Amino acid sequence: MNAIIETNSLRRSFRVRQAGGGLRRYLKPRYNELVALHGLDLRIQKGERVAFVGPNGAGKSTTIKILCGVLYPSSGQASVCGLTPWASRRALAYKIGVVFGQRSQLWYHLPAQASFDLLAKVYELDRGVYRKRVAELSERFQIGEFATRPVRQLSLGQRMRCEIVASLLHQPEVIFLDEPTIGLDVTAKAIIRDLVRELSEELGTTVLLTSHDTGD
Structure with missing residues (x-):
């Protein structure tokens, strides 16, 4: 069976400028190499739920960003839904949903429902299909009572439920x-x-979740 998510020897490093050195650091800056991923091999089948658990700095978010096509790897290969993420980012966007716990895809001063409506246009969803989908998700995630309030007024837990609904509107294969x-x-x-x-x-739906909490 072909994996829906697969990586081979995936590596990502960053150049970090050394601190100190006075004027010289501006004229001839020196850099250290920070390795965020070192040869990651990952294979996830369709429908699996996988938790990627580790402390801060373990490369969890870097992995997600590469698999979404936001970052290029320094070396190695990756495939998501049969696509190379960084080479087919637009096509991949229709097949995946993404939620970043510390970043929002919802408009802060608008109700979550307004964000859903805008995202439906971004994903070119049929109006009838969208209405049915958002109704089903709103019931499943129990957001009906606060989806019409500005996102800034929601608790963190309420906002996160709305974030997940937003990421599922287009029925992605992977979240x-x-x-x-x-x-x-x-x-x-x-x-x-x-x-x-x-x-x-x-x-x-295939789920890849990152966390520093083993309870997740």
Whole structure:
């Protein structure tokens, strides 16, 4: 069976300028190499739920960004839904959903529902299909009572549920969740975990979740 997500010897390093040195550091800066990923081999089958757990700085977010096509690797190969992420970023966007726990895809001063409407246009969704989809997701994630309030007024747990709904509007084959429970209390974390598990089991969506919490 072909994997829906696969990496081979994936490596990513960054050049970090050395501190200090006075005027010389501006004229002849020196750099250190920071290795974020060192030969990552990963193979995930369709419908699987995989948690990528590790401390801050372990390369979790870097991996997600490469698999989404946001970053290029320094070397190695990756495939998501049969596409090379950084070479086919636009085509891949229609096949994946992404949630970054510390960054929002929702417009801060608008209701989440308004963001959903805008994203439906971005993904060129049929109006009837979109209305049915957003109604189903709103019920599943229980966001109906606050989806019409400005995002800035929502709790972190409420916002995260709206973020996940936004990432699922176009029925992606894969959803990447980068630290989706960061900053949430125990109850909110449990709600998010349960919803993600149900999503994968019932719809067959492939899930790759990163976290520093082994409970996730």
